[in-house]
Amino acid sequence: MELTRRDAVAALGALGVGGTLSGCVAPPGAEPLDVDRIREVLVAAAEVVYPSEVTGTATFVESFLEGRLEDPTHAAGLDEAVADLDEHAAVWFDESFAALSIEDRDRALRGIGAADADENPDGTTAERVRYYVVNDLLLALYASPAGGELVGIENPQGHAGGLDSYQRGPGA
Amino acid sequence: MSWDRPPAQSAGSRTDGDAERSADADVDRTPVADADVCVIGAGPAGGIVADRLADAGLEVVVLEAGPRFDPSDRHARQERAIRPAYDRPAVWDGHPERDAYESSGARHYPLNYTRAKGVGGSTLHWQGMVMRLHEDDFNSASARGVGPDWPIDYEDLRPYYAEAERELGIAGADDNPFAPPREEPHPMPAFPPSYSDSLFAEACEELEIAMHSVPNARNSERYDGRSACVGYGTCEPVCPSGAKYDATVHVERAETKGATVIDRVPVQRLAHGPDAIDAAVYAAPDGEEHRQHADAFVVACGGVETPRLLLLSESSHYPDGLANSSGTVGKFFMEHLFAGTGGILDERTRLNHVGFLTSESHQFYDDADAEYAPFKLEFLNYGGPAALEMAPPAMALEGEDWGDDLLERLRTEYGNQIGVGALVEQLPREDSYIGLDPDRTDDRGNPVPDVHWTIDDRALRTLDRANEIQERVLGELGAEITWQVGPENAGPAFHHMGTTRMSDDPAESVVGPDLRTHDLENCWIASSSVFPTGGATNPTLTIAALALKAADHVLEVL
């Protein structure tokens, strides 16, 4: 299944971010962020946490990120979590996170503790990486109709998919 | 799980207390001069009373303990509802000290999951199932041989029910053969049944169990300037579209008619003489106390804080608590008990597309007697009691897997669930009560409420019976049963009732049928705290009907 920019806009709808993305990723009034690094790391992480049957991940993640970065507080937390993850990759693998193979990215995420951790935006490094990187990506995917369809629910929680789908049977 | 309150505009960060305080400094929280009526609490009961009285031209002031929420934050609250980082009370900015409580009964009572404090009250958080009590619910002693009779009948409340249905905006159909009589249709058509209802329908037909629609306080079409339901599926605890009724509707309407609403001002006590309340003493966020005088007072703080405020207002005139000559303030705390059975089918059931129910059965309701309580069956449109946790995307955010493994887990675990719930009446008992905890105080130094919840044997027996029927239904469907909530582990349905009961006899109750306290001539109570018995239907439509009746009684006097 190919993820599109439209799917990203739908995922943002679940978070109340308007459907018109400006193409500008500098969050208004915030500390300068390393937006390029955030984008690279998230796209690279999405290749690990998304199932292999989805394609178009980069477009989807970049579009989702545009909306997500509009919230300065979230953007700052994301920037910090990404920096921690990148530093972890540099220490353990001598490379930036995005430059690692998919297998090593998976190892890096597990090594920092993101697989075992409960998400928490104010928690430990592992909990923040889980919140801002892993779970934000999973939320984007599985709260969108495209991600819902993968699982068999085209109108997942958080998506305003109307009142038809709940009445339809599996065959319809 | 965290109790912290991130600001709603960002689900991932903390409140800046200073910013909150400085924004707050601009708000005038001084008392209103020449108020006719002071309403305490801005939930549905307080909101409806305030709206009615403001409509009649009275000078109304509403004092609300919690904040006024910004409607544009609702999506951020929805994200909190879905994400495991936030506990339920955090969705509506619950506060660990302001909302501190004790639970001293044999069964733990999770009070802060069962209420929200702020303009809108617990309806911000509620599910929105709304039905009238059955006729026998008003006559439990005479019709069923247990519990007290109400001092009013269904017929007394019937016109108020119709009015309440219009006020809340209810989507419903006249297809429930067990419901009490009605002439007028619901304001909106019922939501059509879900796909999983159709699976239940086959099994119920075999078992001769009648299914019918659920009246919902949510718009099946545009109503009252609010959107139709768009299927966000997070109704409980937050509806971002405004399709689900919440009491901000009435509070804001009251304001447009001239009422003044002051938020973040918990009333500390009611200053009074022997026969009347003189002022509501409230605390502003800056710590200053103010006194709101009025000719009449309507206490609408919900079923827990209403008795607490009366108990906190003790005096030499009322040493056991205000309006408590009978000694019943806080006693007879009742809940509805949730029983449920669920499992897995070997076919797709397609749950969790919306966050509300479309079908139930009141078939067994009127079999109630001294031995068995009334109960109703609810056909769940979500997998289990914890609706959001059992659905994607929330399922995806917890676990040690990702990538293909996660997708495989989601595909295996989501999709085949099925479940039936039930609400069961519990009888009023003196040893089920709201008291004051002597050892613990809230952020203002007041003793916190102590919820001492106990359940009678009749309710426990009925939970068993409900489980048996649920098992039969699921058995007929061929489901493998994987969970059950019954007598051992039944939880509350989040309905606080009975703690300032209504009766003609002042020696055994707090208010009369006019909802005025027996002790004080200018104090009315609008709340399910006045219910003498609880029945087995969700209480808020009855709360709304009684609020309309209370407003009429206030108008008769002023």
Ligand SMILES: Cc1cc2nc3c(=O)[nH]c(=O)nc-3n(C[C@H](O)[C@H](O)[C@H](O)COP(=O)(O)OP(=O)(O)OC[C@H]3O[C@@H](n4cnc5c(N)ncnc54)[C@H](O)[C@@H]3O)c2cc1C
């Ligand atoms: C998760 C959930 C699901 C529910 N589902 C349903 C349902 O499907 N159907 C149904 O009928 N009911 C349901 N309910 C119950 C319903 O929400 C309540 O019955 C209803 O909100 C009670 O209305 P109220 O106005 O009496 O009290 P509340 O809504 O609790 O409002 C009381 C208000 O008073 C304020 N207050 C308290 N103390 C003070 C004080 N000292 N000073 C000033 N203000 C004060 C509070 O902050 C609050 O805003 C549900 C509740 C919950 C939590």
Ligand code: SF4
């Ligand atoms: S499903 Fe619930 S949350 Fe969604 S729009 Fe309808 S009422 Fe609101």
